Amino acid sequence: MSAPAVPLSDLFTAQDWLTLLDVSLTGIHLVRPVYGPEGRRILDFAIEYLNPAAQRMTGLGEQPGGTLLGRFPHALAEGVFQYYQQVFETGEHRTYEVNYQADGLDNYFRFSARRSGAHLLVSFTDTSDQDRSQVEQALRESQAFEHAARAEAEQQRQRFLEVLTHMPAYIAVYQGPDHIYQFVNPAYQSLFPHRSFLGLPFREGTPEAVALGVVALFDQVYQTGEPVYLREMEGWFDFHGTGQPVQVFLNISLHPLRDVHGQLDGVLDFTYDVSEQVRTRHQVEALNQELEDRVQARTQELHDTNGQLRRTNADLDTFVYTASHDLKAPITNVEGLLLALHEVLPAEVRQAELVAELLRLLQDTVGRFRFTITQLTDLVRLQQSQSGPVEPVALGALLEAVCQDLAPEIQAAGATVHWLVPADLHVPFTPANLRSIVYNLLSNAVKYRAPDRPAQVWIRAEQQADAVVLAVQDNGLGLDQTQQGRLFQVFQRLHTHVEGSGVGLYMIKRLIENGGAAIAVRSEPSVGTTFTVTFRA
């Protein structure tokens, strides 16, 4: 550099220097060091002047006062203060470049400074203060956009992690084909307080999963990109690091994770513990099974008891039948012997008052004995043969037939039978049994008539909503409460002056109830009795 022909101090007037400061595109400022109490160490720089360009770039006034670090605290961290200090202390001319993004500034600054007596003169450029090319502008905008997008993505990622962190499920994120743990949420970690997962492959972090086949599922998800769901998988895990595996039931969802290019790069494991539900259900199932077993055992017991009862019943029936049959032969003989006696006795002996009475009583007794045995045999036979097929029986026709059969008895009693039965009324019942029922009721109504008034019998039947009701009413002897209570018991003869074994009502009650019907009685002594039979229709 050749020496100038004219010294600059002569060429520039003081006004020129000031004008130069005003028109300079470069920021120029003048600072003065501020020393510590000992007077040697520079603590800061007082800002004494900024030219218009510097004012524009910093937003400060021409003589704003204050210090470098007071106005720009980050000048220390960014090395600006140190640069000022070194330049001032060495007296050399130095430059410094910094990307200053703090204290309201966001730019790339270039500094050039030199000590001038007690002052430090600093000039600086700010890239943002320059007119930018279109390319640079576009680049900066794209960078700003990317920056914002990255911030947004980062925010979303943070939010996502926060959700995963607080989910009441065991969540882990794995990366790569070896499923390296990248993230486990606190719930997951707290399951295995003694393990650390991050950076380990899944098969090492959770070695139990290998035998359970879960690692293979991870591989599958990672290879196919298809999620996998496992419901109520039973697993045994050493949660407490004691070497004692604990049984759990887990619902596991494995989801593929992809990078920004859509390439599979990991697996999200979302698992929750359903042990309690499964165990509760197992408990309920076990209880049900136990209940079922008990019911079955009880049913078997009942079945056995029933079988025993059936056999006992059959034995009893056989016994009663045999007994009645065996009794029949001797009583028949007695009857025959009596007849023979009648024939061989000389007429005068036979007609003697006492002998005649004895013969009559003997004949009576034998007759009653025989009748009772016949009833007993009938009873047993009834028990053996009451299971005929059920069919609709026309009640009117049946009544007519029974009345005809009983005509001699009805006539002998001087009884009148009134009946009111719809012609088309049918009752579903075993025909022979229904006939026995009607026969017995009508026969009883005639038999137990009141001696002091003409016997009247009313038979009514009607179809009700879900039943057919048959009522047989008489104006006969009637029964008091005690008698009504014993009415349907076997061998209960409530009236002793008429023929009867006391089997009849017991038999028909059994027939009625075995056929799913019901019988009721309403009676008043010396007024009459009404039997009501209700058949299911």
Add this chain to the structure above:
Amino acid sequence: MPLLSSVLLVDDDRTANFLHKLLVTTMGIAAQVLVAEDGQQALDTLAKASAPPALILLDLNMPVLNGVDFLKRYAQLPLASPRPVIALLSSSDYSLDHARSQHLLVDAYLIKPLTREKIQGVLQQCFPQ
């Protein structure tokens, strides 16, 4: 004047046999009264007899060989001529009904006790002359 050459009474009950024999004798309807105490004895008696009896009063319920089994065995023998009239007896009408349903070679079913009237009924029905 006896109507029949002989009558065979078959019953395990001696009282019944006694009564039936008394009845038949008193009625004077047969020249000879034979008695057997079960079906087997009856078959033996029939085998030994020079001529078949005109009437057999057969009890249904007997040990060794009962009435029904007797009838089955009897049906396998060469047909006697004239064929005896057979009346089946029982004190149980139920047993009698049951036997009736088996289509046996029986002319009358009689419920015990046997009476003069019942025997007369059989005679009138089976020996009209």
